[in-house]
Amino acid sequence: MARKKTAVISVLSAILIISGFYFGARFASTKISNNFSSSYAKKLNRKIDFGKTSFSFIDGIVISDINIFSTNIPAKTAYSIKKTAIIFKAIPLLKGNLIVSKIKINNAKFTLIREKNGDWDFADIQAVLPKPKDKFYSAWPKQIIAEDSEIFIIDKMSGNMWALENADLKFSKRLSYYGGSFSISCEGMFKGSFLNNSFMSKKIKSAIKANFENNNLNSSIGEIELKDLSSDGIRFKNINFKWDLFEINSRENKQNYKAEFKIEEISTLNTDNPIRQNIAEAFKTFSKIYGKKIPDINELNFQDISAKTSFHKDLFHIQDFKMNSDISSLNADFKLNTKTNKLDLDFKGNILGKEMKITAKGPYDNPHIKPEFSYTLRTKITAFLKILSENIFDKTNGEKP
Secondary structure: OHHHHHHHHHHHHHHHHHHHHHHHHHHHHHHHHHHHHHHHHHHHOOOEEOOOEEEEOOOEEEEEEEEEEOOOOOOOEEEEEEEEEEEEOHHHHHOOOOOEEEEEEEEEEEEEEEOOOOOEOOHHHHHHOOOOOOOOOOOOOOEEEEEEEEEEEEEOOOOEEEEEEEEEEEEEEEEOOOEEEEEEEEEEEEEEEEOOEEEEEEEEEEEEEEEEEOOEEEEEEEEEEEEEEEEOOEEEEEEEEEEEEEOOOOOOOOOEEEEEEEEEEEEEOOOOOHHHHHHHHHHHHHHHHHOOOOOOOOOEEEEEEEEEEEEEOOEEEEEEEEEEEOOEEEEEEEEEEOOOOEEEEEEEEEEOOEEEEEEEEEEOOOOEEEOOOOHHHHHHHHHHHHHHHHHHHHHHOOOOO
16 A cells, blocks of 8 residues: 555656646746747847747757847848757756756858957847856856858958858857866858958868866867868868867966878969969979979879978977979978077978978078078078068967077
8 A cells, every 4th residue: 555655646746747847848938938029139129030939848948930130230130040949957947947958959040240340240149148157158058059050251341251051060068166168060061251262162070179277278179171172273172170289378388289281182273373373483493493494384283281280398390291293292390499499490302303302400590501502592591481480489479589
């Protein structure tokens, strides 16, 4: 008999908990609907439309057809989401607290505009976001996922535009007593314009993670892949860039940075573009050094371009730089000590069957160069190494004498 009473009580308790959760969720969905239709619209001074609001035990609160209109053009939709699922923690809801753990959206379209004065048109959206108690935005959901979505960025300050289409994005966070981390990953088609040059990549894939300690960025690990990128007469096949940055805010000079990139192929058509001009200038320099005439080339093709870089304890290192083509093969190794201001360069190449080798060692602004070149060519090489070194000083916060 006691067992039957226990079973009945357990069943009744479960029914009460499920009922409380269900009706609490229904109440939460109604509350969110009211916020969207009244208080949020009032705070934003924007028109907000949305379709049906429902609840399920799997997807939580589901809102269809959210449309947030532009402030400058009230009839124009700035942000639209076909379906939004808001998943929350069950136990706090039974106590009357709505704590969102995950937001999942499908088929969203966002247009972000930066005005000429530097202001972004979505700055007012912050009025309805939870105010962070710290740099980790602890009130934000642990996961925000967008599937089959589009993001358009229009920068009126620079005149550049970017678009990420057919995209899947994922934002995650992890918090601890001492810090936390953010992870962002995306996959889609990337296109736009940069420095008056348009570009398009058939596919972009990236994964970035940032770790924080005591509210300060401590490390960042990431990888970006671009598939079949084209830009104004230049084609890049399969670009891969990776980086590992540790002890970013170290005050004891413990920074440990590593990065590497690989490009499977670069093709430049016979058109006027910066890359082709720089390559042509390099060939002219080679022709002057070795007296080897470079024939006219209608199309340049380079394969297997790669390099690794690292910075640790005052030593900046570019190693295993490689660039191969049908007419040339280049290899280089470069070291710069940002404390002693000395460099070490080892460059080897083969262009049209002509071997070349250049070494440079010593102070970055006046190294000892071999072999002996004419005064004009030596001045050009020294100037290039000086500019390269000073750029590295600036990027690594090194001190120039």
